[in-house]
Amino acid sequence: MRTLVIIDVQNDFMPGGALAVPEGDEIVPLVNKLQTKFDLVIATQDWHPAGHASFATSHKGKEEFQVIKLDGLDQVLWPEHCIQNTRGAEFHPELETAKIEAIFRKGTSMKIDSYSGFYDNAHLKSTGLAGYLKEKNARELYFVGLAAEYCVYYSVIDALDEGFEVTLIEDATRALKTEDYEKARLDILRKGGKLIHSEDLS
Numbered sequence: 001m002r003t004l005v006i007i008d009v010q011n012d013f014m015p016g017g018a019l020a021v022p023e024g025d026e027i028v029p030l031v032n033k034l035q036t037k038f039d040l041v042i043a044t045q046d047w048h049p050a051g052h053a054s055f056a057t058s059h060k061g062k063e064e065f066q067v068i069k070l071d072g073l074d075q076v077l078w079p080e081h082c083i084q085n086t087r088g089a090e091f092h093p094e095l096e097t098a099k100i101e102a103i104f105r106k107g108t109s110m111k112i113d114s115y116s117g118f119y120d121n122a123h124l125k126s127t128g129l130a131g132y133l134k135e136k137n138a139r140e141l142y143f144v145g146l147a148a149e150y151c152v153y154y155s156v157i158d159a160l161d162e163g164f165e166v167t168l169i170e171d172a173t174r175a176l177k178t179e180d181y182e183k184a185r186l187d188i189l190r191k192g193g194k195l196i197h198s199e200d201l202s
């Protein structure tokens, strides 16, 4: 069974949003069109409490996009984004949601970030997504969404580690920085993931 996993298509990642991904809004019509080709559609939402440890404003004297150590892990300090129950955390208003059967929220623990839709960045806590997909017998996962080299990349890597067959639909993602995505996509290929263009999908 083919499953579409839509990563973080939220207002704050759109142009004009708090953590804007260039051209992030351009994927929305394509993500809507793709949904019709899948048996199961699920989505993730970045869903931080106010004052979250990934925000630069939570660390005195630190600046946005600076990298610090947080509990031994590298942490990029982000602008405040996707705060629970704010407009920035909502899906893009044009994202079709009628076919989305389940939404997995991440980044909800105050002290640790979570790029992947499966686990937090230290792999301490699961969102339940892997178990949900396995129970549904969903073995082939197709990923779309934002941002390509962060939440999409980390979700793809965790999915591969969990033993799923993984494909990233490259024209339905956008990166914060294209140079960083170039490295991420090579890593996906090396670990056995597939990269396709939406028109390759039957």
Ligand code: VGL
Pocket (backbone or CB within 6 Å): 008, 013, 046, 078, 115, 146, 147, 148, 150, 151, 152
């Ligand atoms: C994301 C940075 C911080 C993402 C989320 O969705 O890619 N990136 N939080």
Ligand code: ZN
Pocket (backbone or CB within 6 Å): 046, 048, 054, 078, 081, 082, 107
């Ligand atoms: Zn975040």
